[in-house]
Amino acid sequence: MALGVPVLVLKEGTQRVYGREALRNNILAAKVLAEVLKSSLGPRGLDKMLVDSFGDVTITNDGATILKEMEIQHPAAKLLVEVAKAQDAEVGDGTTSAVVLSGMLLDKAENLLDENIHPTTIIEGYKKALDFALKELSKIGIKVDINDRQLLKRIASTSLYSKYVGSGATMDKLTDMAVEAVLRVAEPKGDGTYEVRLDRIKIEKKKGGSLLDSQLIEGIVLDKEVVHPGMPRRVENAYIVLLDAPLEVEKPEITAKINITSPEQIKAFLDEEARLLREMVEKIYSVAVERMKKDGLEPGKAGIVVITQKGIDEVAQHFLAKKGIMAVRRVKRSDLEKLEYATGGKIVSSLRDLKPEDLGFAKLVEERKVGNDKMVFIEGCPNPKAVTILIRGANDMVLDEAERSLNDALHVLRNVLRKPMIVPGGGAVEVELALRLRKFAESLGGKEQLAVEAYADALEEIPMILAESAGMDALQALMDLRRLHAEGKTFAGIDAINAKIEEDMTKINVIEPILVKEQVLKSATEAATTILKIDDVIAAAPKTEEKKGKKGKEE
Numbered sequence: 001m002a003l004g005v006p007v008l009v010l011k012e013g014t015q016r017v018y019g020r021e022a023l024r025n026n027i028l029a030a031k032v033l034a035e036v037l038k039s040s041l042g043p044r045g046l047d048k049m050l051v052d053s054f055g056d057v058t059i060t061n062d063g064a065t066i067l068k069e070m071e072i073q074h075p076a077a078k079l080l081v082e083v084a085k086a087q088d089a090e091v092g093d094g095t096t097s098a099v100v101l102s103g104m105l106l107d108k109a110e111n112l113l114d115e116n117i118h119p120t121t122i123i124e125g126y127k128k129a130l131d132f133a134l135k136e137l138s139k140i141g142i143k144v145d146i147n148d149r150q151l152l153k154r155i156a157s158t159s160l161y162s163k164y165v166g167s168g169a170t171m172d173k174l175t176d177m178a179v180e181a182v183l184r185v186a187e188p189k190g191d192g193t194y195e196v197r198l199d200r201i202k203i204e205k206k207k208g209g210s211l212l213d214s215q216l217i218e219g220i221v222l223d224k225e226v227v228h229p230g231m232p233r234r235v236e237n238a239y240i241v242l243l244d245a246p247l248e249v250e251k252p253e254i255t256a257k258i259n260i261t262s263p264e265q266i267k268a269f270l271d272e273e274a275r276l277l278r279e280m281v282e283k284i285y286s287v288a289v290e291r292m293k294k295d296g297l298e299p300g301k302a303g304i305v306v307i308t309q310k311g312i313d314e315v316a317q318h319f320l321a322k323k324g325i326m327a328v329r330r331v332k333r334s335d336l337e338k339l340e341y342a343t344g345g346k347i348v349s350s351l352r353d354l355k356p357e358d359l360g361f362a363k364l365v366e367e368r369k370v371g372n373d374k375m376v377f378i379e380g381c382p383n384p385k386a387v388t389i390l391i392r393g394a395n396d397m398v399l400d401e402a403e404r405s406l407n408d409a410l411h412v413l414r415n416v417l418r419k420p421m422i423v424p425g426g427g428a429v430e431v432e433l434a435l436r437l438r439k440f441a442e443s444l445g446g447k448e449q450l451a452v453e454a455y456a457d458a459l460e461e462i463p464m465i466l467a468e469s470a471g472m473d474a475l476q477a478l479m480d481l482r483r484l485h486a487e488g489k490t491f492a493g494i495d496a497i498n499a500k501i502e503e504d505m506t507k508i509n510v511i512e513p514i515l516v517k518e519q520v521l522k523s524a525t526e527a528a529t530t531i532l533k534i535d536d537v538i539a540a541a542p543k544t545e546e547k548k549g550k551k552g553k554e555e
Contacts, residue, residue, distance in 0.1 A: 023119065026076035026531050027106045033077045034103020036070075037063055041096050041462075043161040043496045044469040059397050062404045063096030064088040076531055083527040087519055092411020093159055093512075094520040097462065101524035102531075104461040108454035109532055117447050119532045125444075125451020126532075130525040132440050133433050133455075134518060140432060140490060141421035141514040142506070146194065152179045152413055154509040158425055159412040160405055161497070161510075170211045174402070177216045177389050178409040184218065184387045185341075186417055194417040198410055199334070200341055200386040205399040208371035209392035214402075219362055219379035220342050221388040222335060224328045226367050226376065227312055230321035233367045235303030238326075239288045240360040240378070242339055244349045246310035247280055247320075247327075249273050274315055281319040283351050291356035305365045305378075309336055326365060328376055339378065341386035415513035424505035425512045426493030427463025431481045434459045463494055470496040477501060 039046050040061035050058045050069040058069050067081045080102060084095045109122050144151055156175045181201045186194040204221050226233060260266055288304040306312075306320065306327040320327050331339075336347055345360025363380025370390070389406065393399040416422065423429045434456035441452040460478055467477035477494060480501050484492035493510065495502040502508055 022535055023113065023532070024110070026534055027110050029074040029077040030080055030106045030527075030531055031103050033067075033072070033080050034100045034107075037066060037096050037099050038103075038465050039469065040066065041100055042466045042469050044466075044471075045096075046469070057397070058400070060401055060404060061096075062401075062408070063099055065404060067095075067099070076534070079530060080527055083523045087523045091415055091513075091516045091519045093408045093415075094516045097520045098523040098527075100465065101458060101462065101520060102527040104458035105455065105524060105528035106531060108458045109451075109528065112450055112454055115450075117450065119535070121447045122451045122454070123529045123532050125448040126455055126525055126529055128444070128448060129437055129440075129452045129455035130521055132437060132452075133459075133521055136433055136436050137423065137429065137514060137517060137521070138421070140429060141423050144416065144420050144422050146417055146420045149179060149183075152182075152416065155416055155422065155511055155513065156409040156413055158510050158512055159409045173212055173214060174406055174409065177214065178406060178413060180216050181387050181389055182410060182413040182417065185385055187385075193420065196414040196417050198414060200338060201410060202335070202338055202386070202388040203391065203403055203406060204375075204388055205391045205393070205403060206370045206373065206375070207393065207395065207399065211391070211393050211398065211402055213392040215390050217377060217379050217388045217390060218384050219377070219381045219388065220335060220339050220386060221390055222307070222328060222331055222376040222378070223373070224331060224376055225374035227327050227329050228317040228321045230318075231326050232303065232324055233326075235305055235326050235365045236363065237297060237302040238305045238362050238365040238378075239291055239302060240339070240343050240345055240362060240365070241284055241288065241304070241306045241354065241358075242336055242343075242345045242347045242360060243306065243308035243351070244310070244333075244336065244347050245308065245351060246312070247277065247306070247308065247316040248311055248313040249276055277313055277316040278319050280351055281316060281323060281325070283354060284320075284325065285323050287354050287356055288359060291359050294356060303365075305362075307331055307336065307339060309333055326367075338386040338388075342378065342381045342384040344382065412513055412516065415515040419513065419515050421514040422506075422511045423514050423517055424491040424493055425510040426495060426502065426505045427466050427481070428491050428493030428505045429517055430459040430462045431478075431485050431493070432490050435482070435485050466494045466496050470494065470499040472499050 040048060040063070045061050047059050047061045048066050050066065052069060052071070058065065060066060064084045064087070067084045072078055072081055080099050083102060084099050087095045087098045105126065112122050113119070146152070153175050156178050157171060160171050160174060182196055185200040186196045189195050202220060204223060284306060285304065289299055292299055292302050304325045306325055308327070308329050309331055310329070312327055312329045317327065339345065339360065340347055343360025343362055346358040348354050348358055361382060362378045365376065365378050367374055367376050391399055391402050391406070393402055437452055437456040437459070441449045441456070444452060463481055464474040464478050468474045472494070481492055481494070484501070484503060489503050491504045491506055493502060493505040495508055495510070505511070
């Protein structure tokens with residue numbers, strides 16, 4: 001250093017922002033993202049139109065979808081995208097709330113930073129506020145009876161209110177289908193709760209008709225058609241063979257050459273191939289007939305259906321058609337697994353292992369025309385543990401948005417069955433928690449008290465956004481809500497549909513699972529504290545096309 005030689009620690013072109021400037025830049029990025037999503041919160045929230053680099057258009061107000069499609073570059077903003085994804089994966093709803101709340105927490109933290117309060121103090125205060133809020137949330141929650149279908153419909157409809165489909169007969173239709181589907185696949189755990197595996201609910205979309213033409217099938221719908229024109233298109237009392245093996249002659253694993261010297265040898269090869277395929281079909285037929293006899297059905301009164309993940313040889317198709325067996329090939333593995341749960345069958349990897357008890361059963365397997373395509377419907381399963389929701393709609397945008405809405409409703413219902421407690425919506429929980437947090441802050445000493453109060457202020461932004469999007473005076477609405485909650489009206493919130501304050505949100509069916517609210521608080525707080533911990537951003541120099549070109553030439 002005495003000689004004035006500079007010390008280069010970082011690579012040339014690297015950018016470094018540190019200290020308060022780095023923190024403020026990150027907070028600004030998070031606030032901008034929260035600002036973008038703010039207007040799409042709640043039942044009166046507005047939609048975003050997102051156009052990607054290929055020109056594909058997405059119209060939605062689903063927080064996770066907006067963030068996925070936005071192609072965000074800023075590293076701190078990317079953290080919030082991860083928060084939305086985690087929220088979506090864990091509880092499937094409340095993504096917009098989580099991002100907006102984390103933005104608000106950072107906004108309030110910025111004011112504290114201006115007062116020279118250290119980020120660590122703010123983080124500690126926020127963590128204490130979160131722990132206290134979660135305890136209070138469980139006190140606010142109401143235990144519910146998960147066998148009450150009407151209640152489940154009310155919970156699902158709250159989730160759908162903020163969506164494109166959230167009105168009239170369409171919403172009722174989707175709500176009914178979501179409740180029926182979840183109850184079909186729910187399995188009791190023994191402690192009064194249920195485990196719901198949503199991967200057993202297949203959502204199939206087909207253009208044409210309207211959303212009101214959507215239907216729930218107690219079985220599985222395959223977006224495939226029957227492989228051979230000579231096969232039956234409708235099979236009643238169907239015994240279903242689920243195969244993970246091809247109905248084709250196996251090719252040798254090693255490369256082999258065979259010299260043929262006469263036409264008779266070719267004929268012998270073809271005859272042997274046909275014999276092997278005929279044996280495969282005979283095996284399927286004999287096992288199915290054996291099962292029919294066990295069940296007391298004659299072969300004429302029941303049919304056989306083969307569904308395979310692999311291919312079916314043309315000769316095998318011919319033999320199957322001659323036996324009156326319906327066959328479907330190249331079915332996705334996930335669909336085959338759903339068929340196991342729906343029909344009670346087992347996936348067989350080799351025909352040699354096929355036994356009568358491996359066969360599934362459905363009252364009807366039929367190929368139907370849906371829109372311009374043919375689809376195979378497997379329905380009337382005795383006790384289906386996997387079902388299909390077939391969504392119809394005028395165009396792809398409507399179908400995609402209906403699927404996203406339905407996914408949210410299914411997740412919300414799963415959350416209630418997992419933990420049967422609900423809380424009022426419409427910002428009621430946030431105002432109540434803010435009130436209790438301010439009392440809690442008084443019991444704390446030092447600067448952490450200010451952080452807890454800032455947390456309370458951030459929570460109150462949620463009802464203010466709801467009031468604003470409903471066309472109400474946001475500040476007046478918040479004052480009125482504070483007054484009602486101070487009077488002990490814990491469930492008072494904003495009825496955004498009718499743009500007024502409601503003293504009991506449960507009376508107008510605005511209710512949410514407690515799991516969603518808990519996850520929103522956890523996700524938002526973790527995101528905010530992670531960003532507050534960063535005081536140095538070191539960004540490597542971006543690789544330019546010019547440098548890449550030079551390297552290519554040199555090589």
